[in-house]
Amino acid sequence: MDLLIAFAALSGFLLIGTLLRAKVKFLQSLFLPASVIGGFVGLLLGPVILGDHAILPIPQDWITIYALIPGILIVPVVASVPFGVKFKSRLEKKSEQAKMNAEVEKKKKSNASRNVLIMFAILVIISQGQNVIGLSLTYLLSKLGMISDVYATFGTEVAAGFSGGHGTAGVVGSLLQSMNQPYWNTAQGVTVTTATVGLIGGILIGIVMINFAARKGYTQFLSGPGSFPQDMKQGYQSDVEKQKASGKETMLGSSIDTLTFHFALILGGSGVAYALLMLVKKLNVPIIASIPIWAYAIIVMYFIWWVMCQLNLSWIVDRQTTSKISSMFTDFAVVAAIVSMPVKAVLSYIVPITIMMVVVGGFTLLASYWLCKKYYGDFWFERSVAVFGTNAGVFITGLMLLKMVDPEYKSPALTDYSIGYSINSVLAFIMFPLTFGLLVSQGTVTGLALVSGVVLAAIILLVVLNKANLKSSVQ
Template sequence: MTNVLQAFALLGLFLLIGTLLRAKIGWLQKLFIPASVVGGAVGLLVGPQIWGDLTPVQYPTDWIKMYSLLPGVLIVPVVASVPLGIQLSQKDSSSGTARNVFNMFFLMLALFAFQLAVGGAVGAFFATSMPDLGIYSTFGLEMPLGFSGGHGTAGVIGNMLNGMGLEYWEIAQGVAVTYATIGLLGGIISGIAIIKWLNGRNALEGSADAASLPKSWLTGLEPDPEKQRVAGRETTVSTSIDVIGFNLALILAGSGLAILLRAWVRSYDLPLIKAVPVWAYAIIVMWVIWLVMNRLKIAWLVDAGVKGKIASTLTDFAIVAALVSMPVQGVLTFAAPILIAAVVGFIGTIALCLGLARKLFSSAPYERAMLVFGTGSGVFLTGLLLLKICDPDFKTPAMRDGSLAYSMNTVVGFILIPIMVGAAVQSGPIALAGIGAAVLVASVIGIWLTSFMRGGAATELKQEG
């Protein structure tokens, strides 16, 4: 256990180095690269995954193995925390608001499906034309998970493939981290460029320049006590249990029940059920716990802010561990298909967001589109960053509606992932292309059905005004 503590201490050191570099280096601030990504990159650059025996910092071999497994372990409590704090009823139910929320959800889902179709098609092409390259059966799933899920979801695919006994799980996890890095950097750089172009065409309601963002957004630090945000509400009293301890205990308890439930279900040796990963059980268990807490009227015990901080902390450590342990040589083997899929995926993502904005949204169309684009190329925080530039004071309802749409999209995504992995293991990347095309068609049908909702901008403005 002391060895485990030392291994985590090194990850903590890299996180601190990443925080310092982000606070001091201008180009890192302009690209808004998270400290976890910076720290993980430092750990990778000085470690044995690149330099081998010549590495300036030699990690014990068992640490590298631990780091590669850690994202798949930490993703279980991260996913388990998703249902907690979700509002099960909305006071604002105007048809205009509902239509915009559903359209943002379907657009997010369409981006995920398009990226999946492209990743699967590229994987199938290289598997057929260059069989010696060694394209594995689930190749292509990494792009949508990396683009639309970010670095944290690399552990999702690693956890699933490792649990299924597939030897290439570390390579797949590394490819997902690569796509997440490409998506994060590309999404921010291209997003800022698109915002400047839209602002020049007077297409935005209140755009600001990226340079006008608060300094704390750039450095990642907030030295002014009066501007420091409160992490969350203390729903418990520390003389009994600390609020972070309570929320963490609830998340870990749900994760533990999920592990027991999975072991019980797998004891029946059902062919398809055996492949369901533990985090899928975790999200089901936590939904049940959350529904019960709401029914018992004790949902107030969970604070969404505190819960979010716990999940973010676990995600930060998962990202550093995934980057430090990334199998560089194995990932470079697939450089050509990764690059081709990333370019096509990016162009299509931009085209879908900008091309459909005015047709889908009754108010703030491009503000909503940039939030969706940032979410579909990096993570939800990337989308919020681009929205902050478009809508500095969050005067439009884009953030509110986007948060609801993102919550819906996250739940649907976690439902789809086991289905996609199972199909790919059986039929190869071409199955991913087929599923992506089917989900894309379903998204279009959803958008068409949403168009029958009455109301629009006038209804929405009346309710807010």
Template sequence: MTNALFTDLLQCLGPLGIFLLIGVFLRAKIKIFQQTFIPASVIGGFLLLLLGPQVMNVLPIPADWFSIYSLLPGILIVPIVASVPLGLRLNSKQSSGGQNSEIFKNILPLIGIGLGTSMAQFFVGYGTHAAFGNSNLYDVFGIELAIGFVGGHGTAGTLGNMLQELNLPYWKTSQGVAITTATFGIVGGILIGIALINWAARHGQTALLKKPADIAEPIRVGFEKDISKQSSIGRETMQSSSIDTLAFHAALIFMACLLSYLFLSWAKALKIPVLGSISVWAYGMIIMFAIWGLMCKLKIDYMVDSKIKSKISGAFTDFAVIAAIASLPLKAVAAYIVPILVMVVLGFIVTTGILFFFCKRFLKGYWFEQMIGTLGMATGVFLTGVLLLRICDPELESPALANYSLSYTVTSIIYFAMLNLFIVLPIAHGALVTMMVALGITIAALLFATITSRISFGKEFKGN
């Protein structure tokens, strides 16, 4: 380790910061970016890719920096995933009112529907692989649909990290394909979501919105000009005379990362079966559960604010996304463009179909609002779901956000826990077997949604 090495690292982060800011400016000025709600990190990333050595090669940036960018998502995904359990609270404050307590009964069915949808994307992805079996696809082609749709751009780094740890030569290509499906997902999901909101408003399916609503300017442009309306990022749980609140939360996250690396190296050194092959980010999540559980046991959980934690992981995600897109291997991804397009189109059809049918039939009260939030999550990221929900429920008067947030948290934990399965299976047994396993889990999750709905609302409930 030398001073020059750290200086180079700091310098190579500079273009990422510059193009993030350019992305913010372009989002605020160009209508198409506002209408599709493309994040600044995605805009800046594609612009950096276009101007970089792979395409126009007009930037005075060393090509080696783009190699660093390709590695950055796999590194940053460790603190991003490790931070998930920190501040996690699964107890929703239920209202004593009869209607609200009924609505909270939607949580378990919504977890089943959300999990079933994400597993169905693995089914579609590997089903596409099986259909194109003679096209020289690499072993795990197909996993990128669920990685890109449910996981979003940031989770593509998880895939790259896992494949790289397995010494698979196509990790960059697979990460690039995941970035591609994530881009299709976030744009297509928002467009489909807005179309569904307009349809639902005209046909009386929305509980609060009676006509298609105009989207507030701050949501479109990406910032709030009125200082009095700007939200707080969270509670200042620590006094700066001791430690900055952001530094305290970051310290907890970095501690979990260090422990996860140490635990993984220990498992490998002792050659412990299974434990030595688990990804470092998975250990990070497990260790953070232990840290957070200990803090709750010691009754010092007041030191942690989940909003502060989310802002730290969100900052890591923005840099992971722009780095992944800027280093996207265009030629390698272009070789798979036909199966990618088929996979994406089928993914939209299956995702929208499952959510619409099961939410309408098995959720009681604000079914559309909960469905549209889950659609945003299932094709983009959590905030995409919040965005779509805000369009049909501008003041967040419904309990849909609480239900959606809780179901998303549980679903994402299960999703990450099962991710390794969908890498190991196709390598060992092929795409067809993996497709059938995904189908089985999908059916089981949707049966769970059906059964819990019947238990919560009774057999007489016939849907909305």
């Protein structure tokens, strides 16, 4: 019952956030999600900030539960990722072989793959470059005596918050908790802080970028920030005729509800991942036993989804439905992470965090602008504003900024951006446990060497692509 009431309170914060987003113009201009708004309502009015004078007397047991929720809910969130990946069955491969052979020459003449690789390399350089800067500043400030008693992974939170968003705070907390690191909640709270600053700053600076580009004539479809419809600002669609369906009914209610089936599939896969992790730990398998549960979840679900595709059962899963379930978990994870944020611990690192956010923010802005301008021809600014948005806030931030300069998505920027982002997300899931493992066991220098190597590899990829002998123009 305590767990039920604790979630009911989180639901109340989400509804309050939804109401405030719908009514407060300032919040609409920032495009803050209801989960972020509601989370800060609970934080500012609860015992974490006000102590015994809290307006909302949230029990400490609930705060403890809320701190754990992001690390738990991130498991089904990542478990839903594989659904929608196109694994063709043997029958599909045979039937499409002739068509593929006929289109080989046409595909060779296309620059689409090159553009996606360029986008992927740029995203890697910026997201991992943020890690390089954060860890380098941690090392430098420590040597100068400006900071002391920092935990092993300090410096990674800016990149996690900027390029990962609030949802990544749960990944950070879960990963460190699985490594038995006592500072996991502090690192989770710091990531929430940087994600909030990045989200707001990404939107505001992005709008400044767009206005600057419009005056310089860099944009080709600009309609301006004012082109956003009111329903997008308010966060709801009141016109019944324009309301979209949430997904397809792949199952019949006489057997099982479609939402129940998808929910069970995701949680079932998460359960298999947990069982696999327990088996690995029981067998004391080195290295693998320290990998967090969400990493097992995404591997297990990729395998399950591949088997389903080979059995021609891909029709049974609706990607839009799994995406809605993932979004639901993310909303609860974000509001829980903010309500339980250890403010005192975060404030003790406020000076180095602020320095890092300013430096990393400047790097993100300049790198997004310069790299896209150098390596793309037409529509370079449309791509740059999308890159900046996603590396300062989240994918949706980049999508919103792109919509400002390309309202109907007529440019190829959306395709390059979405595919490149997806590939980079896979790399990020691999880099997280590797980087954190090295930082915890070997120290800052070794972890810094790893992310620096990845950035160098991405730079080499960009140089190779730039020198490739392609006659067709880049679009």
